[in-house]
Amino acid sequence: MDICVVGAGIGGLALAHGLLADGHRVRVLERAAGPTRGGAAVTIFSNGAAALAGLGVTDGAAPGAPIETLTSVDAYGRRIMRADLTVLWRRTGHQVRTMPRAELIDRLTAGLPAGTVRYDAAVESVRAGADGAEVGSAAGTERYDVVVGADGHRSAVRRSVLGPAPADEVGWDTWQGLTEVLPSIAAGRTGLLAVGTAGLVGMMPAGQGRTQWWFDVRRGAGPEPADVGTVDWLRRRFARYAEPVPELLAGIADADVGRYPHVLHRVPDRWGEGPVTLLGDAAHVFPPSQAQGANQALEDAWLLRRALQGASGDAATALRRYERARVPHVRLVSRMAASERTNLPVSPPLALLARLTPPRAGGYAYLRLLHRFSSVLANERP
Numbered sequence: 001m002d003i004c005v006v007g008a009g010i011g012g013l014a015l016a017h018g019l020l021a022d023g024h025r026v027r028v029l030e031r032a033a034g035p036t037r038g039g040a041a042v043t044i045f046s047n048g049a050a051a052l053a054g055l056g057v058t059d060g061a062a063p064g065a066p067i068e069t070l071t072s073v074d075a076y077g078r079r080i081m082r083a084d085l086t087v088l089w090r091r092t093g094h095q096v097r098t099m100p101r102a103e104l105i106d107r108l109t110a111g112l113p114a115g116t117v118r119y120d121a122a123v124e125s126v127r128a129g130a131d132g133a134e135v136g137s138a139a140g141t142e143r144y145d146v147v148v149g150a151d152g153h154r155s156a157v158r159r160s161v162l163g164p165a166p167a168d169e170v171g172w173d174t175w176q177g178l179t180e181v182l183p184s185i186a187a188g189r190t191g192l193l194a195v196g197t198a199g200l201v202g203m204m205p206a207g208q209g210r211t212q213w214w215f216d217v218r219r220g221a222g223p224e225p226a227d228v229g230t231v232d233w234l235r236r237r238f239a240r241y242a243e244p245v246p247e248l249l250a251g252i253a254d255a256d257v258g259r260y261p262h263v264l265h266r267v268p269d270r271w272g273e274g275p276v277t278l279l280g281d282a283a284h285v286f287p288p289s290q291a292q293g294a295n296q297a298l299e300d301a302w303l304l305r306r307a308l309q310g311a312s313g314d315a316a317t318a319l320r321r322y323e324r325a326r327v328p329h330v331r332l333v334s335r336m337a338a339s340e341r342t343n344l345p346v347s348p349p350l351a352l353l354a355r356l357t358p359p360r361a362g363g364y365a366y367l368r369l370l371h372r373f374s375s376v377l378a379n380e381r382p
Contacts, residue, residue, distance in 0.1 A: 001311070002146075003308075004029060005019075006148065006150060007152060008028050008029075008030035011294075013109060013117075014055050016112055016116060017057050022308070026116060028116055030119050034119055041210075041212035046096060047370050047376055050302075051298035051301065057108060063099040065097060067189060069191070070082070075197070076196075080354050081354035082359045085363055088363060092377060098212050099207065123151065132145050133146070133147040133276050148278070153265060153285035154166070161272050169263050171218060171262070172217065172262040173259055173261050174215070175225075175230065176257070178212050178213075179211065181211050181248060183209070196240075198217070198240075201213070203244065215238065231249065260288075264287065265284055265286070269327060271283045271319075272323065277304070279301055284296070286334040286338060289343055290333055299326070299329070299376055306381060307325075318382070
């Protein structure tokens with residue numbers, strides 16, 4: 001089939017790998033002038049890594065750094081919980097890794113045949129028909145057997161097939177960066193989360209001496225960053241947090257920090273019309289508090305590729321099967337992420353219970369949750 005993927009992000013590029021391997025003719029249209037390499041780092045959990053492998057993205061050494069332990073502490077540095085994430089590796093065969101988004105995008109792009117991705121190709125409209133779909137852009141109109149919108153939460157494809165309702169901002173922001181800071185964390189295999197009344201601070205090794213760090217902050221509390229400068233604002237807000245938060249704040253500058261508002265789409269029952277569907281943020285953007293945004297896009301890509309393997313000329317039916325299979329998993333992730341509960345202080349009774357939980361048991365708790373999130377770990381067939 002002739003398939004158009006709109007958007008050259010992680011999910012769209014990964015899908016292109018799988019579709020090309022199955023013999024489809026694939027065109028990826030990207031509105032940007034070149035590869036979209038922004039966005040600091042991403043954590044690919046075992047479900048996302050399994051999806052990448054299933055899509056054929058396995059050549060060469062994996063970028064970034066493995067995360068073998070995830071430790072949560074309160075603002076005073078007292079341990080809340082430690083999870084042994086090697087449990088996920090042993091039970092699924094796939095490590096948890098944090099990697100610069102740019103390196104993952106470069107790897108996905110480099111693995112495609114030359115000319116697969118067309119840049120400076122902003123899609124303006126998509127019209128579904130009985131025997132294909134028309135994609136309209138400034139360059140004209142092209143017809144494809146299948147169109148997949150992987151163009152983010154402001155998706156032109158979503159607007160065309162589901163209507164204009166935008167994603168809603170939920171009142172939280174992530175302020176994040178990827179720099180050579182916190183050498184003790186950068187050189188290790190442990191991620192650290194510090195949570196208190198000011199919000200959550202996350203720190204993950206990301207390879208080559210770099211640390212991925214972020215601050216999840218609820219809006220409307222005190223002065224705004226524009227009033228005092230971003231890093232000064234963060235220093236004031238998180239002034240009472242224990243080390244290594246002060247060390248982190250001493251080692252970053254305003255130019256290192258990017259702001260990402262938390263946004264949320266209602267997850268619809270149906271993601272498309274006729275031979276048109278969506279994946280990733282175009283279908284179901286949600287806050288990053290479960291670290292599943294990229295992972296769920298990869299899950300979508302894996303199951304969509306599998307659905308089209310058995311399409312037998314009826315692409316629309318295959319796409320609706322894919323959507324029905326993914327909706328329950330994505331709604332669970334979305335509901336948990338939208339609660340922002342991981343960014344809120346833990347009550348003393350729950351903190352005590354978590355502190356008494358052995359690290360291995362914490363790892364198995366993560367594994368059970370990933371199975372609830374995942375199509376690929378369940379080997380689903382739509």
